[in-house]
Amino acid sequence: MKAGEQAERKLSTAQEDYLETLLVLGAEQGGGVTLTELAGRLGISAASASDVVHRLQDAGLVERAPRGLIWLTAAGAARAERVAARHRMIKRFFTDVLRVPQEIAEDDACRAEHALHPETCARLNDFLEHLDADALEKDNTVALTLLRKGQSGTLVRIAGGHAVRIRLAGLGMRPGVHVRVLQNSGHAPVMVRVGNARVAIGRGLATRLHIALDPAQEEQHG
Amino acid sequence: MVEGKVIRVAIIGNPNCGKTCLFNNLTGAHQHVGNWPGVTVEKKTGVYEYGGQTYEVIDLPGTYSLLPYSAEEEIAERFLYDEAPDVLINIVDATNLERHLMLSGQLVGLGIPLVLALNMMDEAEQQGVRIDAAQLGQMLGVPVVPMIARRNKGTAALLEAVARLAQSGALSTAEVNYGPGVEEAIKEISSRMEGEASRIPVRERALALLRGRAACASDEGLLEQAGALRAQLERRLHDTLENYVLGRCYGFAHGLARMCVTHSTQARFNITEKLDDYLTHPVLGLVFFALSMWVTFELVFAASAPMTYVLELGVEGLRGVISAALPQGLWRSLLADGVVMGVGGVLMFLPNIMLLFLAIGVLEDSGYMARAAFVMDGIMHRLGLHGKSFIPMLVGFGCTVPAVMATRTLDTRRDRLITALIVPFMSCGARLPVYTLFISAFFAPAWHATLLLSLYVLGIVVAIGAANVLGLMFFRKDFSPLLMELPPYRLPTLRSVVMLMWRRAWMYLKKAGTLLLGASVAMWLLCSFPRDGAALADDDTQAGVTRSQFENSYAARLGRTFEPLVRPLGFDWKVAVGLVSGLAAKEAVVSTLMVVYGVEESASGRDALQDELRADPLFAGKPWVAYTLLVFILLYVPCMAVIVVFYREFGAWWTAFMTVYTTLTAWCMALCVRVIGWLAGAGV
Numbered sequence: 001m002k003a004g005e006q007a008e009r010k011l012s013t014a015q016e017d018y019l020e021t022l023l024v025l026g027a028e029q030g031g032g033v034t035l036t037e038l039a040g041r042l043g044i045s046a047a048s049a050s051d052v053v054h055r056l057q058d059a060g061l062v063e064r065a066p067r068g069l070i071w072l073t074a075a076g077a078a079r080a081e082r083v084a085a086r087h088r089m090i091k092r093f094f095t096d097v098l099r100v101p102q103e104i105a106e107d108d109a110c111r112a113e114h115a116l117h118p119e120t121c122a123r124l125n126d127f128l129e130h131l132d133a134d135a136l137e138k139d140n141t142v143a144l145t146l147l148r149k150g151q152s153g154t155l156v157r158i159a160g161g162h163a164v165r166i167r168l169a170g171l172g173m174r175p176g177v178h179v180r181v182l183q184n185s186g187h188a189p190v191m192v193r194v195g196n197a198r199v200a201i202g203r204g205l206a207t208r209l210h211i212a213l214d215p216a217q218e219e220q221h222g
Numbered sequence: 223m224v225e226g227k228v229i230r231v232a233i234i235g236n237p238n239c240g241k242t243c244l245f246n247n248l249t250g251a252h253q254h255v256g257n258w259p260g261v262t263v264e265k266k267t268g269v270y271e272y273g274g275q276t277y278e279v280i281d282l283p284g285t286y287s288l289l290p291y292s293a294e295e296e297i298a299e300r301f302l303y304d305e306a307p308d309v310l311i312n313i314v315d316a317t318n319l320e321r322h323l324m325l326s327g328q329l330v331g332l333g334i335p336l337v338l339a340l341n342m343m344d345e346a347e348q349q350g351v352r353i354d355a356a357q358l359g360q361m362l363g364v365p366v367v368p369m370i371a372r373r374n375k376g377t378a379a380l381l382e383a384v385a386r387l388a389q390s391g392a393l394s395t396a397e398v399n400y401g402p403g404v405e406e407a408i409k410e411i412s413s414r415m416e417g418e419a420s421r422i423p424v425r426e427r428a429l430a431l432l433r434g435r436a437a438c439a440s441d442e443g444l445l446e447q448a449g450a451l452r453a454q455l456e457r458r459l460h461d462t463l464e465n466y467v468l469g470r471c472y473g474f475a476h477g478l479a480r481m482c483v484t485h486s487t488q489a490r491f492n493i494t495e496k497l498d499d500y501l502t503h504p505v506l507g508l509v510f511f512a513l514s515m516w517v518t519f520e521l522v523f524a525a526s527a528p529m530t531y532v533l534e535l536g537v538e539g540l541r542g543v544i545s546a547a548l549p550q551g552l553w554r555s556l557l558a559d560g561v562v563m564g565v566g567g568v569l570m571f572l573p574n575i576m577l578l579f580l581a582i583g584v585l586e587d588s589g590y591m592a593r594a595a596f597v598m599d600g601i602m603h604r605l606g607l608h609g610k611s612f613i614p615m616l617v618g619f620g621c622t623v624p625a626v627m628a629t630r631t632l633d634t635r636r637d638r639l640i641t642a643l644i645v646p647f648m649s650c651g652a653r654l655p656v657y658t659l660f661i662s663a664f665f666a667p668a669w670h671a672t673l674l675l676s677l678y679v680l681g682i683v684v685a686i687g688a689a690n691v692l693g694l695m696f697f698r699k700d701f702s703p704l705l706m707e708l709p710p711y712r713l714p715t716l717r718s719v720v721m722l723m724w725r726r727a728w729m730y731l732k733k734a735g736t737l738l739l740g741a742s743v744a745m746w747l748l749c750s751f752p753r754d755g756a757a758l759a760d761d762d763t764q765a766g767v768t769r770s771q772f773e774n775s776y777a778a779r780l781g782r783t784f785e786p787l788v789r790p791l792g793f794d795w796k797v798a799v800g801l802v803s804g805l806a807a808k809e810a811v812v813s814t815l816m817v818v819y820g821v822e823e824s825a826s827g828r829d830a831l832q833d834e835l836r837a838d839p840l841f842a843g844k845p846w847v848a849y850t851l852l853v854f855i856l857l858y859v860p861c862m863a864v865i866v867v868f869y870r871e872f873g874a875w876w877t878a879f880m881t882v883y884t885t886l887t888a889w890c891m892a893l894c895v896r897v898i899g900w901l902a903g904a905g906v
Binding site for chain 1: 236286287289291317318320321324349351462464465468469472494495498502503504507592595596597599600601603604609703704705706707708710
């Protein structure tokens, strides 16, 4: 197990992409993949693809059958499956939690899946599993940072931070309270009116405040 | 109530609800009232008499709840538990009553007679908020006094209410219901605490124990039981106990507000939000910010010129009087050279300081200071700092001492320390006389402003670099998010602005009068001794003789000892002596150089010193050496007063670190500047 983990970490970004692509192409075509097909999907030349495939072969993750067809080995398939799962998980975090548009989420997930430490991935996975799926789907909240100036709504949930929740409560920011955005732009904090007070909230924190928009405004601004 | 006993009254409330103002009204204490959240960072006390009885008033730091989050709140919480006052005044903002009553909910159970000061009644009325004070008092079980602290209205009624409460010792009958689970746990703990003698009601102690305040436990077993109960509760509540309890307090406040507050349905024009549309606008806000800073600096540096001139004349006059009245000799030299010249140089700078704090007072009182922090937060955040760090840094341009103290407005130790560690790089006002002396001595007038500005900018750049390096070195993880209340805009009151100005000016003068005079006299002693017999008998005030005698003095020896250290920067022993004396206070560099160069009678000491400096082969024709020196003076360890304050705030280790790292930074930067000058072919 230990050795396996080490081997996993040694894979480069490109190698992971190859595995993932082989998995996808394999599923689409139902069998082996030619070097040309693989290179075409990755958008590179066959010559440079060959180099990486050789290395994957050395690692025992792919094998090349006669006629040059490339197959994932059992170990390679498992590895590719994990890479793909990680991709889906990160994309889900971007779309479901951060409410990033699909295309951007897809692009960013492609990049982020290679950059994250396994520990971070494990935590992210835990986070998503523990997220109440219903809450995400139904309550239709958005992060405070996504509200425009003048929009208002109800604070539904504060994600994380015990200490910060206590401080927020001290300033009147508790779940159920009604807030109106007075300023929200660029890198400046978000300014909201809560009760009869104005509170400035740093952007990092503001993304953790989930707001249910007032119905009238949802229609207005779509 | 025992006759002759001093009754202790504490004032508690959210930041920015007029606490300090009320404190001033009660005690007449000369204290600053600002509009910046957290202005009251220290425990302040005062005394008043009412009906033949003496009362001691303690102004507690602003606190949002008794569940401490910041250093200020910890002070307030600990005070209430450990040093029970006889009466507690809870001041609340009538315009935002519900939120303020949440704190009241946590106070009613403490077992301290409580009076509610309902402040800002005028603003509430303007906003169409009507409060039924009698109903509120009945429901809360405490006297309620409506008032307008800014206009000193309602103070008499409050004094009377406090006096009556001190007599009767009546406690509030209201209590927050913490919900079935918590209430049962409290009962369980309470039953085991019965019989323990304590001022704090058993219910409150039981809750504190549940929350993990070990000090409330009489034995280990009880503490363990409380811990187990808490864990059980939190699993059931799906929440931390603190958060849940706070939620119940919130419910309590909400209930009170619903019964006692009515809002007029009419929509009112909100001047604060209209102004904020522009003043915190992403673009216009920054423009206005830059403009306000520019006005501040113009006010401080241009408007003070005539006043400085008048002071200069006065000091010259005094010096003339002393020279004429006293016979030539040691005493005349001490008074005229040591005392008058030393303190004179300090006084010259007083107008700057007064105008600076006049400006800061207006910024704070008007409510703009918090907006400045708001518009700057985006930028400051990327520099690894907090929007709130901006205030100490801005104050740092006036004086590093209050700036280090102002770091207390920041919420976490990380932010406080990083800000305090970089604040010394903000060029304080005391460094200005040194800059102007050298810049006007060595550079053409057209360059003065640019060079002066370059020093300020360099300080800021170094500070930003230091903030990031320090952040990476010591405080990788805990970055606290910005979270602050923006007070409404108000017209600054003349009284509080002028009070602030006088306080700061007085602080500066006191520092000048003691530390600087001491430093100046000490320097004079070091420069005048050892003296040979001839000099004693026939003290000649001719510069040449004094200087030849000076070459032999302790000061010169001290300077020579340090010379090898500053030699790589292109300085000599005379400069080293000045730098050493700058430890006493940076402005002392000027007065020391006057003594070192033996500057004597002339129309103006500064002009004479400038002539001497220009004639010195060290600087002659080499203005870049002067600029290198200014860079060093900008960055090296600030005065002893800063070291003392820093020690009090952050302890010995960090003080030692601050002293060493600022000086090392200064040395490296000065060397860089010298090398750059050398590469550019400037005279070095």
